[in-house]
Amino acid sequence: MTPSPIAVIGLGSMGYGIAASALNAGHVVHGFDVNPDQVARFTQAGGAPGALADVAPSLSAAIVVVLNAAQTEAVLFGDDGLVANMPEGSVVIACATVPPAFARDMEARCAASGVLYLDAPISGGAKKAATGALTIMASGTPAAFDAARPALDAISEKVFALGDEAGPGSAMKAVNQLLAGVHIATMAEAMTFGMTQGVTPEAFMQVIPECAGTSWMLENRGPHVRDGDYTPHSSVNIWPKDLGIVLDIAKSASFGAPIAAAALQQFLAAAGSGLGAEDDAAVAKVYARNAGLALPGDD
Secondary structure, three states, rough: OOOOEEEEEEEOHHHHHHHHHHHOOOOEEEEEEEOOHHHHHHHHOOOOOOOHHHHHHHOOOOEEEEOOOHHHHHHHHOOOOHHHHOOOOEEEEEEEOOOHHHHHHHHHHHHOOOOOEEEEEEEOHHHHHHHEEEEEEEEOOOOHHHHHHHHHHHHHEEEOOOOOEEEEHHHHHHHHHHHHHHHHHHHHHHHHHHHHHOOOHHHHHHHHHHHOOOOHHHHHHHHHHOOOOOOOOEOOHHHHHHHHHHHHHHHHHHOHHHHHHHHHHHHHHHHHHHHHHOHHHHHHHHHHHHHOOOOOOOO
């Protein structure tokens, strides 16, 4: 394999793992983040140094792992925007959850500068990001897929090619996020409902993962509630954004999504209660508070 010069913009729980996986695969990887401590941490781990403006002309790919559409646009086309400095034929791999229409707009604007764009939302969590085992829901031109392939091979276990233009990847991510957000809220509802009947969170986590009512989110997030540990792996604040995107798309399609809307309200209640920076399993605290229940770890 010929090492490719790659930039990863956004070194949060997912982005840092992506950068580390690309580095472990033998690529030259530059990591960038608004938090200088994360940049220093990655550089100490073997990441290549250099300012983004200086390294941009040498990049084969830029993996953008920021929070939302606004941050994605700012990275690509804001002051000192990345795209204007990237070489022709290089590729932007955009991983944030965004509306499909936004992804199509970014693709067109990148193309105007001779830069390819892969609509590439990710799933799998921080653990799979760190082991190069993500699932990627991708769409873009064949040329974009070809340019992105070395990076994709380094960071993912499965890449679903969903279309030959941007948009379908983000549409599929919206479908996934509808399910994921609902499953987290439902896990919290079921666990706290069980508590009203004397079913402890510990017993819940022993039994339900072995039953038909389980889900990946239940098995992943339920232990956070059981252990009273809300260290954020994916925060409450993610869900008003992601479920908001789902409902905006649904509205534009004249599609009713009442279950997604109900889940969104629970995450909004959690964020409004000051829990926004906690792990998204903290939505269970909304149910517990309303029912007068004490969760594990409550004083």
